[in-house]
Amino acid sequence: MALKDIDLEIQQGEFVSIIGHNGSGKSTLAKLFNALLLPTRGDVIVGGKNTKDGDKLWAIRQQVGMVFQNPDNQIVATTVEEDVAFGPENLGLSPDEIGRRVDEALALVGMEEHRHRATHLLSGGQKQRVAIAGVIAMRPSCIILDEPTSMLDPVGRREVLETVQRLNRQEGITVVLVTHFMEEAALAERVLVMADGGLALSGPPAEIFSEGEQMRQLRLDVPQIVQLAWELRRSGIPVPREIFSINELVDYLCQYA
Amino acid sequence: MALLRDMTLGQYIPGESFVHRLDPRTKIIVTMLLIILLFLVETFQGYGLIALFIGGLILLARLSPRFVLRGIRPMLVIILFTLVLHVFLSEGEIIGQLGPLKVTKEGLFKGGMMVTRLLLLIIGASLLTLTTSPIALTDGIEAILSPGKRFGLPAHELAMMMTIALRFIPTLLEEMDKITKAQMARGADFETGNIVQRAKSLLPLLVPLFVSAFRRADELAVAMEARCYRGGEGRTKMKQLLFTGRDYAVISLTLTFAVIVGSLF
Amino acid sequence: MSIRVRDLVHIYQAGTPLATEALRGVTLEIQEGEFFGLIGQTGSGKSTLIQHLNGLIKPTQGSVEVDGQNLWERGTNLKEIRQKVGLVFQYPEHQLFEETVFADVAFGPRNMGLPEGEVKERVEEALAMVGLAWEIADRSPFELSGGQKRRVAIAGVLAMRPKYLILDEPTAGLDPMGREEILEEIRALQRQGVTVVLVSHNMEEVARLVTRLAVMHDGRIIAHGTPEEVFSKGEVLEEVGLALPQIAQLMHRLRERGLDIPVNIYTVEEAREAILRVLGPKQGKSARFLTL
Structure with missing residues (x-):
């Protein structure tokens, strides 16, 4: 059994992250959101449509886009623009409309100047941004990203995360980010912690990540800054629980001094 | 890897030339016509004319002839093999002898023919891939084959x-x-x-x-x-294939050329 | 005894329009027994450099010597060099191919032409080194978990008993626990006398483990030395898009803001102590005043 008894609601426009160690069920959960997997028991309802309803399958997949872990294995075409066009082409849109959407999607991920480049020559971060553009071009209301940064270097990670945040803030797209990096999960408004196929914790980052011991028990990656904040709190410096970044901690400590 | 780098056949050199901008279907049809023609023609004069035609296309495509010719290199073994096979294994008037192997006049002629034919074939085909992006080529093939869908293709x-x-x-x-x-x-x-x-x-x-x-x-x-x-x-396509006056002109011209050369030589 | 690289230049597809210069003159020496770190962005030349160290690729210019032996001199046995300088590629589990874990780990020793008895001994030893139980030896490597596969692959290199061990991002894609375990095993190997070269873009990992490191950028080494020396040049690293370890960044900024804090600190524990010393809780503060 990969998942058990999960009750969950994600609102339009929310930024939710799902965190958990390998094998905790987070990827399985992600694939249930757009009917790549169907629940054995229970239901997944996307904008009023049940994923078990075969007639609604394509409407659901258009509405809930998905970006996968390995950037190489989700790019279909040999050039950037052709790949971004792949989704809209599957929707049977007119050539003009496809062209418009490709322009728009490439602009949103900042890849316009690479539109004619060969996809295999891009960096990991660029490939992931093309993959995101390919999803955006289908005008989804929600994007699920399944460990999109785990195979990228730090630069690529930053590129992808900035893009995702922009899409959420500026375009109002619902984002579900599956990750095992705590600093990535902390970007979300709400964090869901998975363990052994169940939902272990759920709440805003400040609340979740201040549970130091519990995080370690759940085999999660705790950034050094968060660890330091815990340690300082334990040693009597009342570092607020919302502090996750270096700058915030510097500001706080200087003020405290 | 070294071999793959030398392979002009199958490589695409991006460009904006007249040939580059032709509809991929046009280029596939022209290439097909030239291939058929190469198998019909059996005189050196005929091959000369075809070579001129292909040469013209290379100029129009603004490709460096030296680069195009480099594509022959990986095929050199096959070409030499063909030549040797014909030169030594044809019956006819003997003009020389190399141990047990006889060189005949007919063999020399036939060998020369086959090699010319092969060379033109390789150059013609590489001209198609050099000037057509893989995607355009695939789109073109799909479009040309799509009438066959009715018969289950x-x-x-x-x-x-x-x-x-x-x-x-x-x-x-x-x-x-x-x-x-x-x-x-x-x-x-x-x-x-x-x-x-x-x-x-x-x-x-x-x-x-x-x-x-x-x-x-x-x-x-x-x-x-x-x-x-x-x-x-x-499914729809972002890039629609579009025949323009240019495409019709090129196809009719090639067809006329093929009919004339094919019937005369 | 050391690996010595001198004025190494490597140009891919030299002499073609596609020629790219991956290494532009690298000089470096890795001493026996060291724990050496190599950091740099993707495309900085790290991978090209490490593939030179065991003779997988030939320098365009410059030389590579292992224990005084030039790899590209006539008479050098590259197979022996590759046994001496073990190289674990990124995602090494992608090279597994045998039907059993045993056979896969035995691939290297068998290529060395060792007798079966010795092969078995080495496989046993290598599996133990990476923390895998002997029972796993009969199973197919393809049915193991991701972390286990990676260890089998690392064992495959260890079974050749390399004197130098180079690991390219050995923790990439693993979860925190898997990462910690692998790093712990690597550290144990180094303590047993294996020279380790760790390629990583995780600064925290590098700062915590290595005794010396080199930073690569655009085919050159732009900084090298002990972690203290390298991380004290924060600006140089930031210019090439590499971040200091988080704790080091924090310490630097606190110091910039006027707090009297040492900057050569990389672990949470040391950082806590340093911060408490300067602005500890009330009793800490009074203690400080007392000493004044």
Whole structure:
């Protein structure tokens, strides 16, 4: 059994992250959101449509886009623009409309100047941004990203995360980010912690990540800054629980001094 | 890898020339006509005219003739083999002898013919791929084959397979390079030994490559489904193929040329 | 005894329009027994450099010597060099190919032409080193978990008993626990006398483990030395898009803001102590005043 008894609601426009160690069920959960997997028991309802309803399958997949872990294995075409066009082409849109959407999607991920480049020559971060553009071009209301940064270097990670945040803030797209990096999960408004196929914790980052011991028990990656904040709190410096970044901690400590 | 780099056949050189901008279907049709013509014509005068025609196309495509000619290099062995076969194995008037092998006048003539034919064939075909992007080429093939759909020809599926193959060739080549090096780092030897030993030494290379290819195929299939791919039915294209006056002109001209040369020589 | 690289230049596809210069003159020496770190962005030349160290690729210019032996001199046995300088590629589990874990780990020793008895001994030893139980030896490597596969692959290199061990991002894609375990095993190997070269873009990992490191950028080494020396040049690293370890960044900024804090600190524990010393809780503060 990969998942058990999960009750969950994600609102339009929310930024939710799902965190958990390998094998905790987070990827399985992600694939249930757009009917790549169907629940054995229970239901997944996307904008009023049940994923078990075969007639609604394509409407659901258009509405809930998905970006996968390995950037190489989700790019279909040999050039950037052709790949971004792949989704809209599957929707049977007119050539003009496809062209418009490709322009728009490439602009949103900042890849316009690479539109004619060969996809295999891009960096990991660029490939992931093309993959995101390919999803955006289908005008989804929600994007699920399944460990999109785990195979990228730090630069690529930053590129992808900035893009995702922009899409959420500026375009109002619902984002579900599956990750095992705590600093990535902390970007979300709400964090869901998975363990052994169940939902272990759920709440805003400040609340979740201040549970130091519990995080370690759940085999999660705790950034050094968060660890330091815990340690300082334990040693009597009342570092607020919302502090996750270096700058915030510097500001706080200087003020405290 | 060195061999692949020399392969002009199959490479695409981006450009904005007259030939580049032709509809891919036009270029496929012209190439087909030239190939048919090459098999009909049996005189050197005829080949001369075809060579001039192809030369004209190379100029129009603004390709460096030297670069195009370099594409012949990987094929040199086949060409020489053809020549030798014809020169020594044809019956006729003997003009020279090399041990037990007789060189005949007819053989020389036939060999020369075949080599010219092969050379023009390779250059003509590489002209198509040099000036047409792989995607345009696939689109063109799909469009040309699509009337066959009525008779059960899977035109879209073939084109999709070609696209994916083109997309993954560089990825898998890179992967093969990496696996080769990784196994060499563990003392694998791909260069010495007899044929059986060498074939066996390929296992540490091929098994991981297949495993990876299948994993990629699996993930790609899921990713395509997530992007609403459900076969060619109801699918549209961002880039529509469009015949313009230019295309009609080029096809009619080639056809006229082919009929004249084909019937005269 | 050391690996010595002198004025190494490598140009891919030299002489074609596609020629790219991956290494532009690298000089470096890795001493026996060291724990050496190599950091740099993707495309900085790290991978090209490490593939030179065991003779997988040939320098365009410059030389590579292992224990005084030039790799590209006539008479050098590259197979022996590759046994001496073990190289674990990124995602090494992608090279597994045998039907059993045993056979896969035995691939290297068998290529060395060792007798079966010795092969078995080495496989046993290598599996133990990476923390895998002997029972796993009969299973297919393809049915193991991701972390286990990676260890089998690393064992495959260890079974050749390399004197130098180079690991390219050995923790990439693993979860925190898997990462910690692998790093712990690597550290144990180094303590047993294996020279380790760790390629990584995780600064925290590098800062915590290595005794010396080099930073690569655009085919050159732009900084090298002990972690203290390298991380004290924060600006140089940031210019090339590499971040200091988080704790080091924090310490630097606190110091910039006027707090009297040492900057050569990389672990949470040391950082806590340093911060408490300067602005500890009330009793800490009074203690400080007392000493004044």
